[in-house]
Amino acid sequence: MSLIELNGVEKSYQMGEMLVQALKGVDLSIREQEFMAVVGPSGSGKSTLLNLIGTIDEPTAGSVSLKGQDVNKLKDNERTELRNRTIGFVFQRFNLVPVLTALENVSLPLELQGIKAAEARKRALAALEEVGLAAQVRHRPDQLSGGQQQRVAIARALVTNPSLVIADEPTANLDSDTSQKIIELMRNLNTRHKTTFIFSTHDQRLLGHVDRLVHLQDGRIISAPGAHS
Numbered sequence: 149m150s151l152i153e154l155n156g157v158e159k160s161y162q163m164g165e166m167l168v169q170a171l172k173g174v175d176l177s178i179r180e181q182e183f184m185a186v187v188g189p190s191g192s193g194k195s196t197l198l199n200l201i202g203t204i205d206e207p208t209a210g211s212v213s214l215k216g217q218d219v220n221k222l223k224d225n226e227r228t229e230l231r232n233r234t235i236g237f238v239f240q241r242f243n244l245v246p247v248l249t250a251l252e253n254v255s256l257p258l259e260l261q262g263i264k265a266a267e268a269r270k271r272a273l274a275a276l277e278e279v280g281l282a283a284q285v286r287h288r289p290d291q292l293s294g295g296q297q298q299r300v301a302i303a304r305a306l307v308t309n310p311s312l313v314i315a316d317e318p319t320a321n322l323d324s325d326t327s328q329k330i331i332e333l334m335r336n337l338n339t340r341h342k343t344t345f346i347f348s349t350h351d352q353r354l355l356g357h358v359d360r361l362v363h364l365q366d367g368r369i370i371s372a373p374g375a376h377s
């Protein structure tokens with residue numbers, strides 16, 4: 149079974165008088181454990197696509213299914229619950245809570261799920277060790293480099309054991325060496341945990357590790373070869 153299935157997905161935004169068609173009929177099936185990149189020029193619809201896959205936005209037409217469930221047919225609270233249980237997010241600007249330490253940032257999603265503080269800290273510590281930040285757990289975001297902050301964000305996305313991690317331009321604010329290392333880290337975690345990863349990028353040099361490349365242009369997929377092709 150596919151983890152995610154998009155059928156005939158369209159997305160339009162009303163901008164005053166103008167209708168912007170961000171996605172114009174996208175069919176896409178994403179399997180468990182895939183490591184997939186979405187590329188395309190600015191404005192081609194990458195963020196729109198990731199937001200739909202992440203169930204944080206709804207299509208204007210067509211359907212998005214996650215684990216066999218048509219997301220549009222769920223009530224708001226059911227969709228939020230499915231999202232919290234299934235998907236982790238990594239952002240371009242890291243989006244860490246500035247006043248919290250790395251450990252507290254990574255513990256937070258677990259505590260929000262009602263997991264006791266001691267258990268949450270234990271799991272957060274293990275996640276931070278996995279991304280190579282054992283020595284920085286007590287640092288606040290402003291005491292970490294950009295690459296380290298993104299590692300904290302990746303640990304935070306993974307600590308709840310999601311099936312899928314969505315990363316919208318996770319390396320946009322990083323230099324090219326650090327960007328490579330972040331993609332390699334995501335690839336390692338993908339292999340080790342069998343978590344599906346979908347990330348968007350403008351950087352062709354980061355595509356060496358991917359199973360699949362989805363190329364968007366003007367709201368349409370222009371190539372989406374199968375895994376390992």
Ligand SMILES: Nc1ncnc2c1ncn2[C@@H]1O[C@H](COP(=O)(O)OP(=O)(O)OP(=O)(O)O)[C@@H](O)[C@H]1O
Pocket residue numbers: 161162163168169170188189190191192193194195196197
């Ligand atoms: N909330 C919105 N309201 C109106 N138009 C939007 C909105 N979000 C996106 N768009 C438009 O939809 C189209 C696709 O935008 P999207 O952000 O998905 O592209 P992108 O490929 O992620 O671009 P970039 O690489 O610059 O981030 C663009 O024309 C954009 O202006």
